[in-house]
Amino acid sequence: MTLVVIGVGLIGGSFALALRRAGRVAKVIGVGRSAANLQRAVELGVIDEASHSAAEAVRHADVVLVATPVGQMGRVFAEIAPYLPPHCVVTDGGSTKSDVVALMRSHLPAHLAGCVPAHPIAGSDLSGAAAAQYGLYDNRRIVVTPLPETRPDAALLVRELWQACGARVYEMSAAEHDAVFATVSHLPHLLAFAYVDTIVAKADAARCFDFAATGFRDFTRIAGSHPEMWRDIALANRDALLVELDAFQATLAALRQELVAGDAEAMTTRFERARAARQQWQQHFNRGNA
């Protein structure tokens, strides 16, 4: 099996390493814009061959993983569209899915049967081929969001490949995926950025930061995330994110009203409900990661 990885970084490189170790690929071709990064990937044994032409590389591919930022995927899909072998399966590693599906529909209309959008839940601050690592996907979650047009055997192959990487594979629609991640990931990033940005504007900002402690540290950790990456995710998942944001603002407005009214009972109910859910989640999370 020949695998083409377009965008040889943490996600794409670790996928290649895991599949090679699992004996699932005979040849890996890496495509990217940085010659230095591709050379490093060859030296590290992440890929067998480097190519600067996605069009050229996919001609003999059995599977193509597009692991670039989502913002570059439209260009990549358009470039490979004329050259994809009919049997070739195309998947991706983007963290939003409705927008990737739209790009596939727009640029790969004749190849939708081979398209299997996917989101590996495995983040890191590291990037580049040197960040690729064995074991990145061990016990991690992968969400696949096949299209109605996707061939069953294509969806099955992508599931099997991720399972061979050690990952647990889940399937849902792109819309369901985007709603879930707007809720548990994209919205908290937005809130953390907005919260810290509110402090920056304050007259007593220096004194505030001076007294911020461990609660602040944990609550704001994700405000240290990559600004452009999260801007792109927020914009890519705008519709779902606005739904979550509005729901949160409604809760916050209700809580504000309870605070103004001194409604201790309503506040207690709300805080207890949140704490109970958080504690239950923590136990569930600990078990899942034990």
Add this chain to the structure above:
Amino acid sequence: MTLVVIGVGLIGGSFALALRRAGRVAKVIGVGRSAANLQRAVELGVIDEASHSAAEAVRHADVVLVATPVGQMGRVFAEIAPYLPPHCVVTDGGSTKSDVVALMRSHLPAHLAGCVPAHPIAGSDLSGAAAAQYGLYDNRRIVVTPLPETRPDAALLVRELWQACGARVYEMSAAEHDAVFATVSHLPHLLAFAYVDTIVAKADAARCFDFAATGFRDFTRIAGSHPEMWRDIALANRDALLVELDAFQATLAALRQELVAGDAEAMTTRFERARAARQQWQQHFNRGNA
């Protein structure tokens, strides 16, 4: 020196232990409603004597630390008011200060020269006398908020006692204190509770929690805090908290508008500003806790 600790738990008990080790107290009398807790405190060497009557205990006190929840402080101040020796210094361990000042003004009007409100920044999930520990205040911050009426020697004594506990003492007004902690502590707790409570209400709550990962874990950790305690803090510091909440809601509304408009530049500026401030804070925090 005779120290009376009213409310022998983590805060009050650890204060007594630290002062005894520093050789600053000859006798510690503990006051509380739970006979079992007081007996445990005597057994553990946290206090020398137990008393169920705050009025009786303070008759020969040099320093009184009121370390009960803020909600009980009015009753305590009223009870001890007729029995406080003129030279006796009264301090507290409450995490809000304007409300404690108001209670002191209301219940200890003849004793304001001896009043030194304080907030030791040393939290824990533990409670009761058994939670008292040596070293709790090592290198921790204490904010004292003396009144205009406070005698300089009373304020100095409280500063010295906390320094003898190993703490770093800062002074500001009660209003400044409450604004700072509304910003860096009370508001994030409110936001974390509101965020988790918003998820609980969702139709796909179970699936959302299922895919929540480490970003969610850290962002929501403080939503696992004690509901009644945080309800009381929010209500006690309502005015300052509403100011911070409104500022946050304004930022969030602006960010929402940028998202709707697809204003990538404004979002990038905002996220970069937040990340830079967060990173600078983290370095500062790491140095302060090294």
